[in-house]
Amino acid sequence: MPYGWMLVTYPRDYRREHGAELLEPLLAEGRRPAVREVVNLLGHGLRTRIGRPGSRAAVVCAVLTTVIAGVFGAAFGSWAGWRTSGPLPEPGWARALLADVAPGSDVETVEPPSSSSSSRFALLSRGLSWDDVDGVLFASVTEHRAATAGARVGLPSGTDPETPAREVTARLVLTGWTVHAPIRTDVPGDPAAGARSIRIEAVRDGWTLTLEARPAHADRAAVLTAIVRRPTPAAAWIGGVAGALAAGAIAFLLFAWASRRTGRPGHPARVAVIVPFGLAMMFWWVPTTAAVALVGSSLRSEPQVRGTQLWEWLGQPTMSALFLAGAALAALSLLLAALPPGRELPRTGPVTDW
Amino acid sequence: MAMREPTFLILTALAEGPRHGYGIIQEVGELSGGRVKLLTGTLYTALERLTAEGLVVLDREERVDGRGRRYFRLTSDGLGALRAETVRLRELAAAAEKRLRRAPRPGVA
Numbered sequence: 001m002p003y004g005w006m007l008v009t010y011p012r013d014y015r016r017e018h019g020a021e022l023l024e025p026l027l028a029e030g031r032r033p034a035v036r037e038v039v040n041l042l043g044h045g046l047r048t049r050i051g052r053p054g055s056r057a058a059v060v061c062a063v064l065t066t067v068i069a070g071v072f073g074a075a076f077g078s079w080a081g082w083r084t085s086g087p088l089p090e091p092g093w094a095r096a097l098l099a100d101v102a103p104g105s106d107v108e109t110v111e112p113p114s115s116s117s118s119s120r121f122a123l124l125s126r127g128l129s130w131d132d133v134d135g136v137l138f139a140s141v142t143e144h145r146a147a148t149a150g151a152r153v154g155l156p157s158g159t160d161p162e163t164p165a166r167e168v169t170a171r172l173v174l175t176g177w178t179v180h181a182p183i184r185t186d187v188p189g190d191p192a193a194g195a196r197s198i199r200i201e202a203v204r205d206g207w208t209l210t211l212e213a214r215p216a217h218a219d220r221a222a223v224l225t226a227i228v229r230r231p232t233p234a235a236a237w238i239g240g241v242a243g244a245l246a247a248g249a250i251a252f253l254l255f256a257w258a259s260r261r262t263g264r265p266g267h268p269a270r271v272a273v274i275v276p277f278g279l280a281m282m283f284w285w286v287p288t289t290a291a292v293a294l295v296g297s298s299l300r301s302e303p304q305v306r307g308t309q310l311w312e313w314l315g316q317p318t319m320s321a322l323f324l325a326g327a328a329l330a331a332l333s334l335l336l337a338a339l340p341p342g343r344e345l346p347r348t349g350p351v352t353d354w
Numbered sequence: 355m356a357m358r359e360p361t362f363l364i365l366t367a368l369a370e371g372p373r374h375g376y377g378i379i380q381e382v383g384e385l386s387g388g389r390v391k392l393l394t395g396t397l398y399t400a401l402e403r404l405t406a407e408g409l410v411v412l413d414r415e416e417r418v419d420g421r422g423r424r425y426f427r428l429t430s431d432g433l434g435a436l437r438a439e440t441v442r443l444r445e446l447a448a449a450a451e452k453r454l455r456r457a458p459r460p461g462v463a
Contacts, residue, residue: 023397052406053402
């Protein structure tokens with residue numbers, strides 16, 4: 001059929017039975033389609049897939065399903081892409097950097113411990129293992145982000161942060177790091193003292209090093225910290241986009257199939273399917289909405305915290321038990337939709353095939 | 355709730371009797387003086403919705419040049435909805451005309 005490609009979003013049986021009608025103006029007038037005609041047919045093809053033609057709620061549910069699946073797919077794709085990122089420097093590297101600046105002081109490794117330095121991700125500053133399943137499911141593990149490597153050293157009381165910061169910067173420049181201009185901020189609660197924290201960022205070989213020198217204040221000693229992070233790998237962005245598109249498309253097709261099938265007269269789960277589907281949406285959307293608010297609020301109160309990953313915005317892994325419960329309910333909806341239609345289902349006229 | 359213009363025009367196109375999809379598109383174009391050009395995606399989605407709402411029903415199916423054509427017609431509910439909307443629009447138009455007659459002419463203080 002000429003221009004049959006314009007009907008690609010319509011269900012196959014609908015296309016077969018009514019495709020010629022949809023293209024009749026083009027065929028009768030012997031003209032080429034305008035862009036708006038193509039867009040119109042592609043959009044209404046998607047609407048026809050959803051079925052339940054009298055229901056606007058079905059369209060809203062399709063959008064909710066597609067969007068939530070798309071963002072979860074993006075999070076998964078991003079997580080998978082992160083696994084291609086290169087290794088961090090050995091913990092000893094950051095210790096050596098600081099030991100030269102503060103000779104005689106005890107330099108401690110920040111994270112991760114040397115036994116898991118090759119881990120791509122950190123759960124509460126350590127690598128992820130199967131032993132964490134309980135913690136992930138029952139919300140005792142709240143953070144899963146790209147691992148960092150670093151060290152921290154206490155500075156003698158009265159040390160001006162400018163001095164060690166200047167020395168470390170000089171060493172970084174000598175060893176090929178590109179060092180950005182330092183950012184100085186007042187120490188909270190002690191502006192009269194005049195001492196300020198210094199934060200310096202440097203990049204080399206795909207790593208980002210954040211150096212922070214804080215003066216002593218209140219009951220906290222002066223400290224110099226160096227943390228190395230890997231930048232977000234390109235594969236994480238690509239994985240995120242691919243994951244969003246694939247998961248969104250699959251979710252839409254599954255929803256549309258179930259909606260159209262259960263929307264036909266005589267389907268035994270025509271109404272019952274709404275219950276598990278509605279609960280699944282609640283188990284996915286409520287924690288996600290709450291997590292977006294929580295992470296947003298946390299970032300506003302601690303803007304210096306970095307490395308928040310997409311999955312954390314979706315409440316993962318903190319609320320993964322709810323996500324899995326939602327997935328189980330969505331699967332139940334699909335099983336109900338797959339039930340064979342009742343005998344009374346009329347299948348004779350073309351109009352009933354909606 | 356007020357009826358959207360394409361819906362009103364589709365129901366109006368079916369008021370005189372059953373029509374197939376392409377016939378409705380031509381009729382709507384004529385009714386609107388060429389201003390409204392219904393696209394087939396919009397038309398058939400609307401026809402399916404109107405059928406689900408009980409305002410339109412499939413009258414018959416024919417084959418022309420090997421192509422299937424469905425003819426649709428108004429139900430009594432559809433006829434009632436069209437009458438009600440026509441009255442509503444007429445009343446609105448009358449109210450607007452009444453105020454327009456009393457409206458000051460541009461440039462006249």
